[in-house]
Amino acid sequence: MLVTLEGLDGSGKTTVWERLRTDDALPGDATFTREPTDSWYGEAVQRSIDDDEADSLAELFLYTADHAAHLADTVRPALDDGRLVVSDRYSDSRYAYQGATLAASDHFEDPLDYVREVHAPWTRPPDLTVYLDVDPETAARRSGATNKFETAEYLAEVGENYERLVAADPERFVRVDATAAPDTVYDRVRSAILDRRD
Ligand SMILES: Nc1ncnc2c1ncn2[C@@H]1O[C@H](COP(=O)(O)OP(=O)(O)O)[C@@H](O)[C@H]1O
Numbered sequence: 001m002l003v004t005l006e007g008l009d010g011s012g013k014t015t016v017w018e019r020l021r022t023d024d025a026l027p028g029d030a031t032f033t034r035e036p037t038d039s040w041y042g043e044a045v046q047r048s049i050d051d052d053e054a055d056s057l058a059e060l061f062l063y064t065a066d067h068a069a070h071l072a073d074t075v076r077p078a079l080d081d082g083r084l085v086v087s088d089r090y091s092d093s094r095y096a097y098q099g100a101t102l103a104a105s106d107h108f109e110d111p112l113d114y115v116r117e118v119h120a121p122w123t124r125p126p127d128l129t130v131y132l133d134v135d136p137e138t139a140a141r142r143s144g145a146t147n148k149f150e151t152a153e154y155l156a157e158v159g160e161n162y163e164r165l166v167a168a169d170p171e172r173f174v175r176v177d178a179t180a181a182p183d184t185v186y187d188r189v190r191s192a193i194l195d196r197r198d
């Protein structure tokens, strides 16, 4: 089963993901992974993140290349072995974030839909996506604006894209109020995963 954690920067995904890794209630052979990955594709993504002048379309394809390699090298082999896979960010991040960065482009009527179409023929959709829901102001404050994406204004657009993704696929998403206390958020994410396991 493939579980993904999604949400704005600062929503608490990595905090939850780190705790899940040591939770004995989950299978000992579970694969914990993330996007951007730590492969050379992910390093190329990080260079783009660090470049405030990076071209948004080029950046989309860097993230997407990282996802393709992530599927081939990590996700599909683990799923084929019957393992639980938990990814801190995955394709919904691309739809939500690059759907926002490309909104300024005049190439696309609907950038979010375009990004989804790019992935549709070959990606592997998650079986469960836990959406850590937090307001953009809290997200920006918690994340400390460490990169070009972490402004409340931009994160508000990203949040609207996430809401669109949740509305389009309500069976796949479980929303967790990420403004709650860390232990409360963790317990709710943990329950969502344990309740959904095959
Ligand atoms: N439920 C929470 N309440 C308050 N602060 C939180 C909560 N979850 C995480 N944080 C803090 O917010 C910051 C970002 O958390 P992190 O897990 O890195 O978020 P993300 O991976 O979604 O960007 C960290 O300083 C973390 O300690």
Ligand SMILES: Cc1cn([C@H]2C[C@H](O)[C@@H](COP(=O)(O)OP(=O)(O)O)O2)c(=O)[nH]c1=O
Pocket (backbone or CB within 6 Å): 008, 009, 010, 013, 014, 035, 036, 049, 063, 089, 090, 091, 093, 094, 095, 097, 098, 143, 147, 149, 150
């Ligand atoms: C996976 C992914 C991340 N991102 C963004 C979200 C983050 O601002 C940035 C790097 O992710 P990361 O460093 O993991 O930040 P965080 O821990 O706050 O999620 O890349 C995209 O824009 N598109 C994507 O497809």
